[in-house]
Amino acid sequence: MAEKSEEPAKLKEKNGHITMLHGAGGTVMHDLVKNYIVKYFGGASNAEVPLEAMDDAAVVDGIVFKSDSHAVKPIFFPGGDIGRLAISGTVNDISVLGAEPFALACGFILEEGLTLFDFERILASMRQACLEAGVYIVTGDTKVVEKGSLGGCVMNVSGMGRRTPALEHNLAVIRQYRSDLGARWMLDSNLRVGDKILLSGTIGDHGLAVLSAQEGLRFGSDIKSDVKPLNRMIQRLLGEVGGTVAMKDPTRGGLADALHEFTEKSKLGILLQEDKIPIRKDVRAACEMLGLDPLEVGNEGKIIIGAVPAKAQEVLNFLKGTPEGKDAEIIGEVTRDFHGVAMQTAVGGKRIIARPIGDPVPRIC
Amino acid sequence: MAEKSEEPAKLKEKNGHITMLHGAGGTVMHDLVKNYIVKYFGGASNAEVPLEAMDDAAVVDGIVFKSDSHAVKPIFFPGGDIGRLAISGTVNDISVLGAEPFALACGFILEEGLTLFDFERILASMRQACLEAGVYIVTGDTKVVEKGSLGGCVMNVSGMGRRTPALEHNLAVIRQYRSDLGARWMLDSNLRVGDKILLSGTIGDHGLAVLSAQEGLRFGSDIKSDVKPLNRMIQRLLGEVGGTVAMKDPTRGGLADALHEFTEKSKLGILLQEDKIPIRKDVRAACEMLGLDPLEVGNEGKIIIGAVPAKAQEVLNFLKGTPEGKDAEIIGEVTRDFHGVAMQTAVGGKRIIARPIGDPVPRIC
Numbered sequence: 001m002a003e004k005s006e007e008p009a010k011l012k013e014k015n016g017h018i019t020m021l022h023g024a025g026g027t028v029m030h031d032l033v034k035n036y037i038v039k040y041f042g043g044a045s046n047a048e049v050p051l052e053a054m055d056d057a058a059v060v061d062g063i064v065f066k067s068d069s070h071a072v073k074p075i076f077f078p079g080g081d082i083g084r085l086a087i088s089g090t091v092n093d094i095s096v097l098g099a100e101p102f103a104l105a106c107g108f109i110l111e112e113g114l115t116l117f118d119f120e121r122i123l124a125s126m127r128q129a130c131l132e133a134g135v136y137i138v139t140g141d142t143k144v145v146e147k148g149s150l151g152g153c154v155m156n157v158s159g160m161g162r163r164t165p166a167l168e169h170n171l172a173v174i175r176q177y178r179s180d181l182g183a184r185w186m187l188d189s190n191l192r193v194g195d196k197i198l199l200s201g202t203i204g205d206h207g208l209a210v211l212s213a214q215e216g217l218r219f220g221s222d223i224k225s226d227v228k229p230l231n232r233m234i235q236r237l238l239g240e241v242g243g244t245v246a247m248k249d250p251t252r253g254g255l256a257d258a259l260h261e262f263t264e265k266s267k268l269g270i271l272l273q274e275d276k277i278p279i280r281k282d283v284r285a286a287c288e289m290l291g292l293d294p295l296e297v298g299n300e301g302k303i304i305i306g307a308v309p310a311k312a313q314e315v316l317n318f319l320k321g322t323p324e325g326k327d328a329e330i331i332g333e334v335t336r337d338f339h340g341v342a343m344q345t346a347v348g349g350k351r352i353i354a355r356p357i358g359d360p361v362p363r364i365c
Numbered sequence: 366m367a368e369k370s371e372e373p374a375k376l377k378e379k380n381g382h383i384t385m386l387h388g389a390g391g392t393v394m395h396d397l398v399k400n401y402i403v404k405y406f407g408g409a410s411n412a413e414v415p416l417e418a419m420d421d422a423a424v425v426d427g428i429v430f431k432s433d434s435h436a437v438k439p440i441f442f443p444g445g446d447i448g449r450l451a452i453s454g455t456v457n458d459i460s461v462l463g464a465e466p467f468a469l470a471c472g473f474i475l476e477e478g479l480t481l482f483d484f485e486r487i488l489a490s491m492r493q494a495c496l497e498a499g500v501y502i503v504t505g506d507t508k509v510v511e512k513g514s515l516g517g518c519v520m521n522v523s524g525m526g527r528r529t530p531a532l533e534h535n536l537a538v539i540r541q542y543r544s545d546l547g548a549r550w551m552l553d554s555n556l557r558v559g560d561k562i563l564l565s566g567t568i569g570d571h572g573l574a575v576l577s578a579q580e581g582l583r584f585g586s587d588i589k590s591d592v593k594p595l596n597r598m599i600q601r602l603l604g605e606v607g608g609t610v611a612m613k614d615p616t617r618g619g620l621a622d623a624l625h626e627f628t629e630k631s632k633l634g635i636l637l638q639e640d641k642i643p644i645r646k647d648v649r650a651a652c653e654m655l656g657l658d659p660l661e662v663g664n665e666g667k668i669i670i671g672a673v674p675a676k677a678q679e680v681l682n683f684l685k686g687t688p689e690g691k692d693a694e695i696i697g698e699v700t701r702d703f704h705g706v707a708m709q710t711a712v713g714g715k716r717i718i719a720r721p722i723g724d725p726v727p728r729i730c
Contacts, residue, residue: 016481023475023509033507036481040488045468045501058504060468060525063428067470067523071508103410103425105432107521109474110388111514116381116401123405136410139423141521142398143436144388145728148514149476156472156506156521158432160425363510 023071024358025252025298030054048184049097055188055265056093056248057161064099064161064185066090073151073363075122077213079206079224080300083126085365086157088229088300089251091133095231096247096303098170098186098238099161101133106140107156114152122153133229135159166239173242177308181245190245191266195334196312198305200233200319201226201327203255204283207297207361211290214361221282226301233324234303241318243311248304252359256295258304259341260355272332272343272353296356298364306334388436389723390617390663395419413549414462420553420630421458421613422526429464429526429550431455438516438728440487442578444570444589445665448491450730451522453594453665454616456498460596461612461668463535463551463603464526466498471505472521479517487518498594500524531604538607542673546610555610556631560699561677563670565598565684566591566692568620569648572662572726576655579726586647591666598689599668606683608676613669617724621660623669624706625720637697637708637718661721663729671699 021028033054042052049059057066068089075082087104094101106126110119130136137157167185174181183190209225211217230249237244246266250258255277259270279287279294287294301324307315312330319325332343341353386393398419407417414424422431433454440447452469459466471491475484495501502522532550539546548555574590576582595614602609611631615623620642624635644659652659666689672680677695684690697708706718 018475018477018479018481018484018509020477020509020511023507029507036485036488037505037507040485040492041471041495041502041505044492044495045503047468047501047503051501051503051505058468058470060503061527063468063525065468065470065525066504067432067472067521068506069472069474069508069521071474071510073510103412103423103428103430105423105430105523106406107432107434107472107523109434109436109519110383112383112385114383116383119383120401120405123401127405130406130409136412136416137406138410138412138416138425139431140402140406140416141433142388142394142402143434143519143728143730144383144385145436145438145519146385146514149511150513150515154474154508154510154519156432156434156523158470158472158521158523160428160430160525162426363508365508 020362021358024362025257026356026358028358056096059185064094064097066093067156067158068093069154069156070365071154071363072210072365074213075152077225078209080227081122081125082155083122084129085227085300086155087126087129088227089365090157090159091135091229091231092249094159094161095234096186096249098167100164100235101135101159101161101231104135104137104157104159106137108142108153110144110153111147111150112144113147118152129229133231164235166235170238170242170244173311174245174308177310186245186247188246188248188261188265191262191268191306191334193268193334193336194309195245195306196309196330197270197332198307198315199278199329199331200303200325202278202280203299203302204279204287204294204297206300207364208283208286210364211361219282219286223282226299228301228324230301230303230324233322237318241311241314243308244305244315245308246306250302250304251298251300251365253356254296254298254359256353256356263340267339269335269338270332270341271335274343275346276329276331278327278329292360295353296360298359300365385727386723389727390622391721391723393723421461424550429459429462431458432521432523433458434519434521435730436519436728437575437730439578440517442590443574445592446487446490447520448487449494450592450665451520452491452494453592454730455522455524456500456594456596457614459524459526460599461551461614463532465529465600466500466524466526466596469500469502469522469524471502473507473518475509475518476512476515477509478512483517494594498596529600531600535603535607535609538676539610539673542675551610551612553611553613553626553630556627556633556671556699558633558699558701559674560610560671561674561695562635562697563672563680564643564694564696565668565690567643567645568664568667569644569652569659569662571665572729573648573651575729576726584647584651588647591664593666595666595668595689598687602683606676606679608673609670609680610673611671615667615669616663616665616730618721619661619663619724621718621721628705632704634700634703635697635706636700639708640711641694641696643692643694657725660718661725663724665730
């Protein structure tokens with residue numbers, strides 16, 4: 001077989017297996033990506049932002065390119081469904097680099113027995129999310145598998161994005177304060193000491209909404225997923241304010257995992273202020289009850305932002321004026337001395353925020 | 366919920382279900398795509414080749430864009446595996462429009478329990494297929510689901526392609542013979558009466574190879590999948606010969622389904638010559654034994670080509686000089702009178718080739 005020459009001789013010694021943690025964000029998944037995916041596919045392209053950068057999306061020939069598969073279970077959950085999630089996920093991954101998505105593709109894998117009624121509900125929801133984002137599905141593919149563990153369907157949405165005048169404005173604002181910004185995009189590695197870290201809203205809502213649907217739990221109030229496309233808010237922020245150097249959507253592994261991505265790639269530390277991190281009361285109570293750390297629970301409609309210090313308050317004011325960012329806060333800043341994530345607790349101590357091994361809730365996206 | 370307004374009131378009357386045929390090419394799948402996917406996503410974009418054209422890929426802003434999910438079972442089969450299939454499938458779909466793929470993205474959905482050994486074999490095989498095609502994976506995503514019916518994993522590969530000097534040369538050659546070619550790409554709708562239909566090699570190999578692995582059959586000889594990326598051969602054909610107006614890879618539903626796509630979109634007929642259609646003896650014998658029509662069995666390393674009459678022999682000679690096209694033949698031509706596919710049989714009669722309802726072999730890709 002053609003691939004034989006590519007197989008390392010020592011492969012047969014391995015006897016590990018894929019586990020749910022390999023798909024849950026966090027260290028186990030990142031190790032799989034580094035040791036397998038990047039090992040085989042990294043370093044091959046001349047992409048401006050290549051695979052091995054492991055950023056939210058790649059950049060090739062000036063096009064931001066992203067593919068995201070979704071396997072959330074159940075496929076309908078409070079506040080959304082797998083279709084809305086898949087559109088929002090890819091739109092947001094493209095958007096956090098500073099690009100505007102301009103075309104999407106969708107690959108469905110449907111399970112035998114899925115009702116056409118449910119399939120149509122998902123399609124309608126995807127269309128609605130596309131309308132909100134102002135981007136459209138132009139191509140795709142449909143496959144069917146026998147009834148099994150998918151829960152109805154899984155899907156992939158890939159997308160292309162491009163530079164905008166808003167992104168150029170954002171970079172021009174940054175250059176007023178920083179002469180050494182080499183990047184043309186908002187990359188995880190752009191952070192510098194003193195940059196402020198903002199969060200666009202409350203954390204944990206999505207993960208707990210999915211968990212409640214998985215387990216049939218009721219939390220005494222309506223916890224709904226925050227899943228939504230954020231491209232319009234992000235483009236307005238870049239064009240009307242500017243000064244944001246890095247952005248990320250804290251999905252699997254939550255805020256903790258996303259901030260670790262920031263510190264690892266920027267080779268700096270982040271110090272959070274616990275009392276500034278927006279969490280709904282009911283989400284906090286549910287997390288306490290279930291023994292979950294809300295910092296590790298995934299979100300699908302929030303972004304974390306690194307901004308130059310002089311613009312941080314203006315960025316915050318802008319966010320607070322939008323429906324998607326009304327609960328935004330400046331939650332911390334980039335520090336030099338400790339290369340990791342730490343948190344000034346409300347009672348005055350300092351807590352090290354370890355990188356999660358994986359999101360505590362399985363199949364949230 | 367936001368999507369509520371998008372739900373047609375009559376939806377609840379539906380009580381149909383997804384079946385394996387919905388993913389098998391042919392009329393059942395095409396109806397699903399038309400009545401569901403295109404209904405919700407069609408007509409929204411201003412793409413040059415939009416979703417509703419239902420061609421092998423879309424074209425937006427001069428970029429050929431394609432997404433293809435793969436759910437072949439088993440994931441390893443004679444001559445290939447799901448990884449090689451996924452790379453080749455997307456590369457070929459982009460290539461048949463005349464574009465050269467320049468970046469791929471991969472979304473994995475892995476089943477709990479898949480061995481890392483098998484995962485690494487698949488990655489190595491994907492890398493090998495990328496090397497053969499000269500295109501690379503620049504981004505992606507990994508999810509994990511509980512053990513179920515997938516057989517180890519499913520995946521999606523999406524890709525972007527661009528125009529090349531070879532495509533421009535091809536169009537220039539066509540214009541020597543045809544003043545009315547409006548299209549800038551090789552589209553299914555480009556065929557005109559008299560165009561010759563070529564097939565780049567034997568049919569049925571892939572479908573029977575997968576079937577043999579599914580059923581544990583032995584056909585008395587080695588039937589192997591033809592799965593391979595064809596972009597290099599296609600680009601050489603366009604640049605060194607030219608005159609090809611349309612191309613398609615006859616995957617699910619086989620040659621019969623692909624030719625029906627041609628006739629439907631070009632609003633013309635195709636008359637095949639049965640004795641010209643290349644089929645391996647062992648494939649023909651196996652099809653007879655199993656009661657399968659080889660014209661409906663899927664392929665993953667073949668293309669059908671519509672060429673202007675004056676260049677058809679030259680195209681054939683070129684194909685026969687390549688390893689991928691050594692068994693190529695001119696198998697028919699485009700006709701005016703009958704809007705479908707017919708075949709002049711070897712014994713002198715004429716047979717109508719109905720559009721298949723679906724590929725007779727499940728999950729071949």
